Amino acid sequence: MSDGKWKNIYSGFFFLSIGIAICIGAWKLGILEGHVPRAGFMPFLAGMVISGLSLLLIFLAVFGRQKRGEANEAKIKGDKKEGSQRIGVAIFALIFPIFLIQLLGFLITIFIFFFFMFKWIERQKWRASAFTSLLIALGFYILFQVLLEIPFPKGIFGF
């Protein structure tokens, strides 16, 4: 089977499980009380549509014919290991401020964020990464915290 078919099968099963979970959750909330729709009514409808269409997606992927040219798709895309690493680092860099911003405050957190980006995604030298990150972080701090007075957490250092 081609890459495209597998994509549809995987995504079909993923959304089927989501659809079923929504239906179960909605059922617990209550669907109808006489003629009156309950809180679970709309989510149940949405869950049913998701489940039904996911099944259709899987069915068509398994029994439908292949789209012309799709079989070569995987080969054309080539190796993307480096790209995946960059994405992993970017996601990590986006997640850690959620946990650190209360502790370290806005300025230091945003500096670390930019430093991460320049050093480990763009592979710049230490000094260049630190300098660029500091400049941008200061710009963000002055614009958003000082001028626009957005109440960011100040952290243990008080800024």
Added chain:
Amino acid sequence: MVFFENLVLGFSVALTPTNLFFCFLGTLIGTLIGVLPGIGPLATISLLIPTTFYMPPATGIIMLAGVYFGSMYGGSTTSILVNVPGESASVVTCLDGYQMARQGRAGPALGIAAFGSFIAGTLGLIVLMLVASSLAEFALKMGPPEYFSLLILGIIMTVYLAQGSMIKALIMAAIGIFLGTIGTDSFTSQSRFAFGTLYLRNGIDILPVVMGLFGIAEILTNLEETTRTEIFKTEIKHLFPTIQDWKDSIWPILRGSLVGFFLGVIPGGGPVISSFASYVIEKKISKYPERFGKGAIEGVAGPESANNSCVSGAFIPLLTLGIPSTAVMAIILSALVVHGLRPGPLLLKNYPDVFWGIIASMYIGNAMLLVLNLPLIGVWVQVLKVPYRILFPIILGLCMVGVYSMNNNVLDIGLMVFFGVTGYFLRKFDFEAAPLVLAVVIGPMMEDSLRQSLLIFRGNVFGFFHRPIASAFLIFSFILLAYSIVAWARKKGRVYE
């Protein structure tokens, strides 16, 4: 006479120094993000919504509308000079625009794109002004059953016009409707899918969803690819098209304006489809279709006009019916709601200054864009030279700050990252995010109107068919679905999607 009174009222609002400034700022930011590949109008408007909290409602929406218009103008610059679309509505401009640049005609290409956008944007606004009042009056006669049927039609149209698989688009719309139900139920006050958290009990805010699905996901996708863009080195001269260029372009501009406006009004149309539709029409009716793709000016004039008039058209269902026809309009709707305004027929009645002020500012914005685009083309070329490795961390940082400043809650950043990663995988698996965004916004409206309708009909679902307008919308939706299924069945021999 009333029409001119309204126009005067609108311009009296739009021409105040504050509104003029924010209109200018919006068009400037819009052009900038249109020029820069990697960030589109949807993510930018979401990012800017928190900044409008401190402004009067009309000022805020004027700025956001300026961003949308501006991005349509700016996108063509990158398409013509770099062969990379600044934003998705300018994809088709690459085909002939870049070829014109290679032939030393970058100037006329940029010029006709700007003039075409101006003409189309202005024509679209004139029609918007003419039909808005009567449509709003008609909308006042609509009750929950009519609204529900119209929203169903909107979802079906969005799915029908989706660029990829219809099944996948429908799944996305259903997911969006589900996400819209998360939080406290407005009828029973029951908590739905909140998993005991206070954060989810308030419902999912649209902005982290949009910034994640469009801003973060776009950057993650770009990070995976290591391609570098190069600006085509050419002298940009003769920005004012020649008489021959005008002769070749004027009909494509007018046709593009019409097509774009129509596709803007109907849900799911949007600037991307408008520009493609215009290109296909121009190629089909051209005496020399073989010139298309090799630097035909009609291939630039038509699509660029279409995507601009589409923006004007898209404001019609939003301002008169309170129904967004595109994902960007869904965000502008949420911005109006944040300001305590309920888009729909009563907006025109209760807040005529806001309604007509926004429309009048669009005229001014269009004129500003013409001035911004042509003389400042050199500046935009310089902007294009800013390396992406510097830009993307700043964009990510702005997304984080923007989403945090909305509620001063770090969990919003978490939600944005979640939807960013989700959006990245959705792209990998060929799922479009736009139907999801639209459904998140119209989902709660749909649920409310459905439940109200069922209460009116005492649970009888066939009650919809006793109301002429509601039944007309529903029948049209069924026909559209049936047509799609028949079309799919005919193709199933060769394509399974």
